[in-house]
Amino acid sequence: xxxxxxxxxxxxxxxxxxxxxxxxxxxxxxxxxxxxxxxxxxxxxxxxxxxxxxxxxxxxxxxxxxxxxxxxxxxxxxxxxxxxxxxxxxxxxxxxxxxxxxxxxxxxxxxxxxxxxxxxxxxxxxxxxxxxxxxxxxxxxxxxxxxxxxxxxxxxxxxxxxxxxxxxxxxxxxxxxxxxxxxxxxxxxxxx
Amino acid sequence: xxxxxxxxxxxxxxxxxxxxxxxxxxxxxxxxxxxxxxxxxxxxxxxxxxxxxxxxxxxxxxxxxxxxxxxxxxxxxxxxxxxxxxxxxxxxxxxxxxxxxxxxxxxxxxxxxxxxxxxxxxxxxxxxxxxxxxxxxxxxxxxxxxxxxxxxxxxxxxxxxxxxxxxxxxxxxxxxxxxxxxxxxxxxxxxxxxxxxxxxxxxxxxxxxxxxxxxxxxxxxxxxxxxxxxxxxxxxxxxxxxxxxxxxxxxxxxxxxxxxxxxxxxxxxxxxxxxxxxxxxxxxxxxxxxxxxxxxxxxxxxxxxxx
Numbered sequence: 001x002x003x004x005x006x007x008x009x010x011x012x013x014x015x016x017x018x019x020x021x022x023x024x025x026x027x028x029x030x031x032x033x034x035x036x037x038x039x040x041x042x043x044x045x046x047x048x049x050x051x052x053x054x055x056x057x058x059x060x061x062x063x064x065x066x067x068x069x070x071x072x073x074x075x076x077x078x079x080x081x082x083x084x085x086x087x088x089x090x091x092x093x094x095x096x097x098x099x100x101x102x103x104x105x106x107x108x109x110x111x112x113x114x115x116x117x118x119x120x121x122x123x124x125x126x127x128x129x130x131x132x133x134x135x136x137x138x139x140x141x142x143x144x145x146x147x148x149x150x151x152x153x154x155x156x157x158x159x160x161x162x163x164x165x166x167x168x169x170x171x172x173x174x175x176x177x178x179x180x181x182x183x184x185x186x187x188x189x190x191x192x
Numbered sequence: 193x194x195x196x197x198x199x200x201x202x203x204x205x206x207x208x209x210x211x212x213x214x215x216x217x218x219x220x221x222x223x224x225x226x227x228x229x230x231x232x233x234x235x236x237x238x239x240x241x242x243x244x245x246x247x248x249x250x251x252x253x254x255x256x257x258x259x260x261x262x263x264x265x266x267x268x269x270x271x272x273x274x275x276x277x278x279x280x281x282x283x284x285x286x287x288x289x290x291x292x293x294x295x296x297x298x299x300x301x302x303x304x305x306x307x308x309x310x311x312x313x314x315x316x317x318x319x320x321x322x323x324x325x326x327x328x329x330x331x332x333x334x335x336x337x338x339x340x341x342x343x344x345x346x347x348x349x350x351x352x353x354x355x356x357x358x359x360x361x362x363x364x365x366x367x368x369x370x371x372x373x374x375x376x377x378x379x380x381x382x383x384x385x386x387x388x389x390x391x392x393x394x395x396x397x398x399x400x401x402x403x404x405x406x407x408x409x410x411x412x413x414x415x416x417x418x419x420x421x422x423x424x425x426x427x428x429x430x431x432x433x434x435x436x437x438x439x440x441x442x443x444x445x446x447x448x449x450x451x452x453x454x455x456x457x458x459x460x461x462x463x464x465x466x467x468x469x470x471x472x473x474x475x476x477x478x479x480x481x482x483x484x485x486x487x488x489x490x491x492x493x494x495x496x497x498x499x
Contacts, residue, residue: 045458048462049461050458050461050462051458072462073462077458078458078459078462079456079459080456080459081394081455081456081459083390083393083394083397084390084394087378087379087382088382088386088387088390090379091379091380091382091387092387092463093463094379095384095387096463096464096466096467097463097464101376101379102376104375104376104379105374105375105376108375109375114375117375117378
């Protein structure tokens with residue numbers, strides 16, 4: 001699978017996030033690089049189809065025959081409403097998306113997330129919230145997995161554990177990771 | 193060095209921005225005021241002394257309680273219109289910048305300036321009733337209702353949790369989940385009804401309940417009107433004015449529910465396009481159903497009493 005972004009531009013009112021951005025992701029797992037504020041999270045949301053571009057095209061090549069690309073994004077810019085508890089968020093996702101329940105259960109047990117299942121999203125610490133987003137994203141069926149700073153705010157054990165799960169995942173992945181905890185991966189730079 | 197803007201200046205700027213953002217809603221409201229304002233005003237000026245008269249002449253506690261409830265509803269309308277353009281972050285900011293007590297006082301004074309019609313309503317009662325202990329109690333009850341409603345809404349808008357809602361959420365979360373079940377089973381046990389109930393509460397927050405209450409009150413008024421013995425010409429005129437006011441409240445309710453939905457739109461979209469499209473469509477359908485219910489309530493009540 002290959003993803004090509006051709007002359008993408010994004011503006012919020014008068015603020016320019018990026019302009020005429022052309023990128024190509026041709027490795028199964030790529031690191032998206034860029035300085036703070038260069039628009040990495042915005043680009044991930046655009047690739048996930050959650051935000052419109054101001055101009056430019058996104059093109060998926062060599063996709064499966066049915067040509068619908070299912071994309072999952074784990075990012076703190078896609079937070080669930082704070083009225084729901086963690087368990088309700090997982091149930092809500094299961095209601096609308098296909099989920100690998102076995103993998104989800106393993107992740108919950110190994111990340112010690114059991115104790116937080118009945119906490120509301122607004123009551124979760126930033127680390128627990130990150131765990132919830134990653135459990136939801138890793139256990140959902142999709143062709144593409146987008147991860148925005150997956151290791152931020154996590155303790156060392158959880159980081160190591162999630163690193164193994166992410167590396168074992170066979171989906172096409174684009175990852176924003178400033179700490180480079182996943183080792184040497186092909187990089188795609190956003191800077192001009 | 194810049195001087196700090198006063199609350200009055202901030203309110204003026206906010207009001208201007210609020211009008212710009214809600215232009216269509218205000219066009220409808222201004223239209224309503226031009227055509228139906230005199231009728232609504234006359235009704236209120238007639239109803240206020242009547243309310244005072246009923247309060248002073250109440251022979252039972254139940255009667256007085258009903259008058260107090262009507263007063264509380266009036267207070268909610270005035271206070272809610274004031275807080276309609278304040279957001280909790282702005283109230284918190286003002287609390288921090290001018291001190292907790294001063295911010296509260298400033299807002300209460302500003303509300304009283306804006307709620308001039310409320311004072312007219314209370315004082316108009318004295319044009320018709322005697323000044324005695326009971327009428328004094330009536331005035332005290334009026335202002336206590338206004339102050340209590342203001343404190344309640346101010347606390348809520350400035351970010352303090354609504355204890356009843358918190359308890360309800362805790363109860364909803366705690367119910368139906370067995371401790372011994374596995375995680376997968378626990379997630380499966382989260383029923384569709386529970387998720388829908390939470391979604392409903394989520395969409396109805398930030399004062400949507402009050403707007404819904406006003407819509408219900410308009411239905412009650414419509415039914416009461418249809419069962420009264422007023423001349424047909426007046427019946428139609430008052431009926432149309434109630435329907436227009438009711439439609440305005442429905443529009444307010446629908447707009448607020450949509451704003452609540454859009455707050456986390458990116459999450460709903462992440463569940464697939466079908467979910468937000470279905471919800472937006474549902475909100476629109478409910479809006480039109482609520483509006484079309486007005487003539488239906490009128491016709492049903494009219495036919496029931498006359499056939």
